[in-house]
Amino acid sequence: MLDTSLIIMVVILALVFDFINGFHDTANAIATCVSTRAIRPGVAIVGTAILNFLGAMISTGVAKTIGGDIVVSPTLINEMIIIAGLVGAIVWNLLTWWVGMPSSSSHALIGGMIGAILVSAGAAALNGWGIIKIVLSLIISPISAIITGFIIMKIIFMVCHSFKPAKVNLVANRLQVVSAALMAFSHGSNDAQKSMGIITLALVSGGFITSLEVPDLVKFLCALAMALGTSVGGWKIIRTVGGKIFKMHPVHGFAADLNSAVVIFSATLLHLPVSTTHVVSGSIMGVGSAQRVKAVHWSVARQMVTAWVMTTPLHGYHGCLIILYPAAPVLLNTLIVFYFIT
Numbered sequence: 001m002l003d004t005s006l007i008i009m010v011v012i013l014a015l016v017f018d019f020i021n022g023f024h025d026t027a028n029a030i031a032t033c034v035s036t037r038a039i040r041p042g043v044a045i046v047g048t049a050i051l052n053f054l055g056a057m058i059s060t061g062v063a064k065t066i067g068g069d070i071v072v073s074p075t076l077i078n079e080m081i082i083i084a085g086l087v088g089a090i091v092w093n094l095l096t097w098w099v100g101m102p103s104s105s106s107h108a109l110i111g112g113m114i115g116a117i118l119v120s121a122g123a124a125a126l127n128g129w130g131i132i133k134i135v136l137s138l139i140i141s142p143i144s145a146i147i148t149g150f151i152i153m154k155i156i157f158m159v160c161h162s163f164k165p166a167k168v169n170l171v172a173n174r175l176q177v178v179s180a181a182l183m184a185f186s187h188g189s190n191d192a193q194k195s196m197g198i199i200t201l202a203l204v205s206g207g208f209i210t211s212l213e214v215p216d217l218v219k220f221l222c223a224l225a226m227a228l229g230t231s232v233g234g235w236k237i238i239r240t241v242g243g244k245i246f247k248m249h250p251v252h253g254f255a256a257d258l259n260s261a262v263v264i265f266s267a268t269l270l271h272l273p274v275s276t277t278h279v280v281s282g283s284i285m286g287v288g289s290a291q292r293v294k295a296v297h298w299s300v301a302r303q304m305v306t307a308w309v310m311t312t313p314l315h316g317y318h319g320c321l322i323i324l325y326p327a328a329p330v331l332l333n334t335l336i337v338f339y340f341i342t
Contacts, residue, residue: 006079010202013086015225017093018195021105022052022229024093025191025276030180032253032284038176048184049230055188056223060214061271062190066197067204067212069130070113074205074212076125077117082202084322085113092311104275104311109194110134111312115319135312137272141263142282149259149286156255157290165249173250179257186265187276192226194273248284252291256283 030044071077089108096103117125160168196214199222203209248256260276260283267274288296
């Protein structure tokens, strides 16, 4: 059972994670429209904050997956497991934001939780099928984004081949406002729910509520935290996602945003958590490959993919470290993980 003070600590850490996730992942929603100059950065950030909030309020299916599919029963966990996963993910997000490296908050949080549960409660406490479902969702979603991004871009080329590129980009520039809005809404609908799930899991474990139904206040606070974080912006990652993978024109930005929004919102409807960072980057790779395979900066893409693959298992190790050596500085543990990934 968790006492009240530890529950409060979990809630605060989860909201801090959501706030940081907001400005860390702002790049996912606005990188393409800012890099193509379809929307002014300030306007894009404010609009994204509002749409993130609205998106976070529409559903709790992903929250129930996070809260119910990692551990067999909430009664098997303790406060250190939840705190270990949250603190590790928070520090990781701050480090990767500082160096401008796109990384997955979802992978860090889920990996840390799994590692902490494994050491603290044993393998029997892990929900094997639930974890497989979550991991498959995290793996398949960026691959799907690459494939569908390639297809959407090819379709746009086929439809617009008789028009002048300048005219196509002018129309796409205006349409990108809509596609970027859809992307921001879908981002909120999936990402904010992860903290909702963690808080609800802690409340059930502590006996404050009896089911994994997300309380309205928790939903509101998580949506607000992400919106406030989004309003801060994450300029370093915006530059990486928006320009270093592939040099985009408005038509590419429109296709990438539209594709990312469809993939992410489809996952939300299926109650599956995905990494918006991976999906957006995958969309850009797919769109760029449709233009010309060599136009994609595959060296940058390769570095990002390596970081993606390593984040979950290494954060599982990180979660183990925090449980086994709680006196060790969390920052030091995260720096070890960061060293291996980079």
